[in-house]
Amino acid sequence: MSSSYKNNYKKFFRHTYLTFAGVVIAVPFIIDAFAGNTPHASLVFNKTLADTVPLVPKDSSKRIAPKGLPAKGADSTVLLPGADTAGLVKVDTLFVPKVSKDTLDAPVTYKAKDSIILMVPDxxxxxxxxxxxxxxxxxxxxxxxxxxxxxxxxxxxxAKDTAGKVYGxxxxxxxxxxxESDTLRYNFSSQKAKIYNTRSQYGEGYIHSEQTKKGADNSIFGFRNGYTTCNLDTPHFSFRSRKIKVIPDKLVISGPANLEIEGIPTPLFIPFAIFPITQGQRSGILPPQYVVNQQKGMGLENGGYYFGxxxxxxxxxxxxxxxxxxxxLTxxxxxxxxxxYNGGLNLSIANTxxxxxxxxxxxxSSRDFRVTWNHSMDSKARPGVNFGANxxxxxxxxxxxxVFDYNARVNNTIGSSISFSKNWQxxxxxxxxxxxxxxxxxxxxxNITFPDATFTVNTIYPFQPKELIGKPKWYHKLGVSYTTSLRNQANFKDSxxxxxxxxxxxxxxxxxxxxxxxxxxxLKTLTFSPSxxxxxxxxxxxxVRKWDPNKWNPGLNxxxxxxxxxxxxxxxxxxxxFSASLSTAIYGMYAFSKHxxxxxxxxxxxxxxxATYRPDLNSKNYYDLxxxxxxxxxxxSYYEGVxxxxVPAEGAFGGINFGLDNNLEMKVFSRKDTSGNHEKKIKLLDGFGIxxxxxxxxxSFKLSPFNIYARTNLFDKLNISMSGSIDPYQVDARGKRLxxxxxxxxxISLGRLTNASISMSTSFQSKDKKGKEKKIDSIENIQNGDAAFAAQQRQLQMVRNNPGEYVDFDIPWRVDLSYSLSYTNTIMPDSGGVxxxxTQYVSFNGDFSLTPKWKIGLNSGFDFTNMQVAYTNMYISRDLxxxxxxxxxxxxxxFRQFSITINPKAGILRDLRINRSRQFYDL
Structure with missing residues (x-):
């Protein structure tokens, strides 16, 4: 029957008697096909389908059931091939018919939106x-x-619509x-398929084939193929190969292949190709990338092997x-x-x-090494015990x-920490x-500190009863704790x-x-705390130090x-x-008019x-130098630097310590507030005090310097923190305090400002076009746990080395700014001066999109003290x-550097890159 029957089937049934008769005959079969799996209610219908007469044992308590079917009674008993018929008699009862040879081993469900036509004769x-x-x-x-x-x-x-466009x-x-194909033929019996003009996806890759054969074991054989990671119907690039074989969940294997870009063959040929599509680990070669370095010459970088x-x-x-x-070597x-737990180790040696x-x-020449190690322990692994290392x-x-990334270049300090902690439950x-x-x-x-151990007994209340009845006494709140610390450290040159x-x-x-x-x-509003x-x-x-007039001083020559x-x-x-303190909180409110x-x-x-008193117990530990x-x-002191x-301070102290901390908040009218008040709280100052x-x-010098501080976050955008120290005493011409x-x-002044600092930072960016999708991805990464953490650490290092390759085109623009200012007023008694x-420093980094596919970024800063531009890194990215x-x-x-890199986005082809770089050292 041709496809033209689809539009003429009503007329065909109305004028064709034979077809009508066929439908009448097929009705009982169709109805029965939708019935259950029990025998038909009519004995004649059962006998028509099979001439076999059921046999049951003379002893009705002995029943034979087919393998896999429970014996539920005489109605479900079926004679198995080769069974012993001795002791069996014929009875008229219900019977399950024989299964046809062409019956499938599993049900097939189907549906269509327009129509379904059954041609019984055909x-x-x-x-x-x-x-x-x-x-x-x-x-x-x-x-x-x-x-x-x-x-x-x-x-x-x-099918094609009226305009000739293919759909469905x-x-x-x-x-x-x-x-996905133009035409597909599938054999339910052999479970093989023949597919024409197909596009199939395996992981991050796509295979376009003119003809494809699918075997019963799901293996794929393709003829005239193209392998690509581009998800377009007409891909931007592909590896063209005459034959390809796909082993599901393992490999895509290709014969000789030629790289095509925009459908144009290139001179690049490979004798064969193996693309892994296995999920998870897989050992294999990590291809290097070609570079040119002015000081080191031509080279191959980052080549190696991965062991799963x-x-x-x-x-x-x-x-x-x-x-x-x-x-x-790394x-x-x-x-x-x-x-x-999870962690990673990095051992590197280099000969330059x-x-x-x-x-x-x-x-x-220079021989160097670097060791990094990170380890983290899940808090649920051993409650009360934690071990971590960085x-x-x-x-x-x-x-x-x-090292050539920005953060490593501008940071001259590195550090490590390994810690173990235990809490007794x-x-x-x-x-x-x-x-x-x-x-x-x-x-x-x-500087190395090891071991650095601290044992702490938390505050205990020895006079507090286990079950407190009535109002607690003052001595019930008497608390005692204990802390002991052991420290061993050394300061030396790395040589x-x-x-x-x-x-x-x-x-x-x-x-x-x-x-x-x-x-x-x-007095209800004050808290008194003696200690x-x-x-x-x-x-x-x-x-011990002493002046030796005969010793040569190389510094002063x-x-x-x-x-x-x-x-x-x-x-x-x-x-x-011994100390005792009083503290309280005072609230003040100023209300404005309703309008x-x-x-x-x-x-x-x-x-x-x-009020604090400390007796002088350490004068004997000090001497004049x-x-x-x-x-x-x-x-x-005899114990400075040991x-x-x-060391504890010399001399007695009996005095008063004072402090004042403040914060300011403001309520403003806000239309966004859904409550009836339409109010919004804004913090003017998170804290400021002295x-x-x-x-x-x-x-002498009874009054200590004043320490002042302030911090705020204006409009939830601008972070500001300030601190300083004010000396209330005068100094003479030589810089000595009076x-x-x-x-x-x-x-009219509290004193002389000896040091001060202020820092400000802010960040602005446009709305992320795919913010919700990325939030879902981040949640999934957190749920993936340890494997995701390790991958993120490796990815972070790659981002630092190549910032231009990891820009986010979904954010049109982004700007991060920070500014720091510090002031010191140092007395130099020996030289008789002040x-x-x-120092002032401003740093900025950000990027913006010239077009949806072009992005320019910059990381830089300016040192106002030396009046020079700080380490600067510029990058341009193009989404292809x-x-x-x-x-x-x-x-x-x-360290000056220039590099241009073109590489596929897909992780499976990440090492297939074209890189040209030049590096210059001013040593």
Whole structure:
């Protein structure tokens, strides 16, 4: 029957008697096909379908059931082939008919929006209008379908509208595989398919084939194919190959292939291609990229091998090699265990060579290493126990020769931390053990602290009953806690690592602290809090300094210098203080008129006042030290620089500490407020205040410097923080402090500003076009857990190295600004002067879209102190749909660089890139 029957089937049935008779005969069969799986109610109908007469045992308690069917009674008993008929008799009963040989092993469901036609004589079905058919895991949809019952072949085709445009192309989904074609033929018996002009998707890739054969094992054989990651019907690029084989969930294997761009063949040929489509880990080669470096020569970078070691671990090996002899090797293992822990290690060694070895004056070399390690533990893995690590250390010149991203270049300090903590459940004990490391790459100073342990007993209330009855007594709130800390640290140059000088620089000590405190309300609005604090310091050596007039001073290039020595041995110092404080909060409100847009301003002031007494227990630990030829002296301690806890102050203190903290809020009229008040709160100042102290028992300089601060976030956009210190005492011409207040000179001032700083930052960006979709993706990444975390860390490093390749075209523009200003007024007693220093720095980064496909970005800053532009990185990106082009430029500075990269967006072809880069060093 041709497709023309679709529009003439009513006329055909009305004028064709034979077809009418066929329909009449087919009605009982169609009705029965929609019945249940039980035998027909008519015995004659059953006997018509099969001549077999059911047999049952003479003993009705013995029943034989087909394999897989339970014996529920005589009505469901069927004689199995080869069964013993002895002892059986014939009975007239219901019977399940034999299954036809061409019956399918699973039901087929189908539907169509327009019409379904059954041609009984031809044994064919015709479906028109958005037809769908489902069989096992196969889901097929097309505009038109027809099924031949004798051959078991289903054919699906598209249709054309009145303008000749094709619509309703057949789409076949089978176990995650998707095929879109012009014509599709599927055999239900052999489960094979022949597909014409098809496009199928495998992961991130698409295969366009003129003809495709699908086997029963779901393997795919394609003829005249094109492989691409472009999702357009006419892709921008593809690898053209005559034959392709697809092994589902494993590989796409191709013979000789030619790269086409915009349908134009290129001179680029590959003898074969293997594209993995396996989800998850897969070991394989990581192809390098070609670069040209002015100092290192031509080279291959980031080539290596990836080892997939299972669900919990993998390893990436990468290396660089250059024509002038430089090379580097990096090993990056990562590990993870879901709901337990995850982490990664990065071990790098590099050998850098500059110049010609035969010309020693122009030749230099450097051998460097870098070790990074991060480890995090899931909080639910072991409640009460946590272990984490963030390690980053290496040689000071590693970044100079081997790192090119912006953050690493402008940051001259690196650091590490490893920590272990344990909380005893149900008990007030806490233990923390850690290692910290700090390194200045410019000065080559290294600081290592290990072990750094702290054991804490949280505040306990020994006089508080377990079950409090009635009003609590004052002594019920008496709390006692205990903290002990152990610290061992060393400060040295990186060239002394592991040497005796490094061990001599070790500083060791312990500190014990026992605070006792309680608080009671006074006059309902005040809180009175007396406390006692006892601290004890343990040291392992003394640091003794004395003036030696015969020692050469290389700094001043003259005789006379301070001689130093360490005296080993255990010693201890103690410190105790008694204090009592009063605190309260004062609220003030100023209301405006009803017609004003500003409804009210609220001011909250929190004054604190405390009295402290600390007896002098440490005068014996201080001595007078002459530090110049003039005989000037200063008081120093035997324990300065021998432990990480410092030393207790000399002299007694009996004085008053005071402080005042404030915040301001404003209520304004807002139409966006859905409540009846139509009000919105705006914070004018999150906090601003002043602190200081006055020593009643000191001989001089009783008033301490004033510390001032302020912070706010204006309009939820501009973050501002300020701080400073004001010295209330005068200074003489040589810069020495005088025991006279500044206001005694007739000035209306709290004192002399010794240091101050202010920082501001803000960020603006346009609305994200795909904000909701990205939010869903971020939630899914969080739910993926450890694997997503490890991938994000690797991706972050790639973003830093190549900012132009990871721009967001969904945000038309973005600007981040920050400004910092610092002022110091340093007294130089030796030179008899005061040095004022002001530093200002502004940084900005952002990008904007010239068009929806072109974006320009800039990371830079300006140093007002040195009046020069800071490290600057510019980039231009072009969205080429399935490809992306980026141009990165560092126009000036010590490390200048230019690179242009064109690469596919798909991760599977990420290493298929065209890169040209030039780097320049001003050493």
């Amino acid at each position: 044994k064919r079905f015709y479906l028109y209008g958005t037809a769908t058919t489902k069989y096992k895991s196969i889901d097929l949809s097309a505009e038109k379908m027809n099924f031949d019952q004798e051959t078991g072949v289903l054919e699906a085709t598209n 192309r057949p789409v076949m989904n089978d176990g995650g595989q998707s095929f 070691m299972g669900e919990h671990m993998d390893l990436t090996l990468r290396g660089d090699v250059y024509s002038y002899g430089s090379w580097s 090993a990056s293992p990562t590990y993870r265990k879901r709901y337990k 060579r500059f110049g010609d070895p035969s010309v020693k004056s122009e030749f230099s 390690v980053n250390f290496g040689t000071s010149t590693y970044n100079r020769y081997n 149900g008990k007030p004990y806490n233990l923390t053990v850690g290692l910290t490391h700090g390194q200045n790459l410019s000065t080559r100073d290294v 002394l690592f592991g040497s005796k000088a490094m061990l001599d620089a070790m500083q060791s000590g312990m500190q014990h602290t026992v605070p006792i405190s309680f608080s009671i309300p006074v 006692i604090n006892y601290t004890e310091y343990w040291y392992t050596k003394k640091f 003259q005789l006379g210098a301070i001689d130093t020595s360490y005296i080993p041995g255990f010693s201890a110092t103690r410190d105790v203080s 004003s847009k500003v409804k009210a301003i609220r001011h909250v002031a929190r004054p604190t006042l405390s 002459q530090y110049n030829k003039a005989g000037d002296r200063q008081r120093v 432990s990480g806890f410092g 602190t200081g102290s006055y020593n009643l028992v000191a001989d 025991d006279k207040f500044v206001w005694q000179q007739g000035k 040095v004022n220093r002001i 749909h399935c490809w992306q082009m980026s141009i990165n430029l560092i126009p000036f500075g010590t």
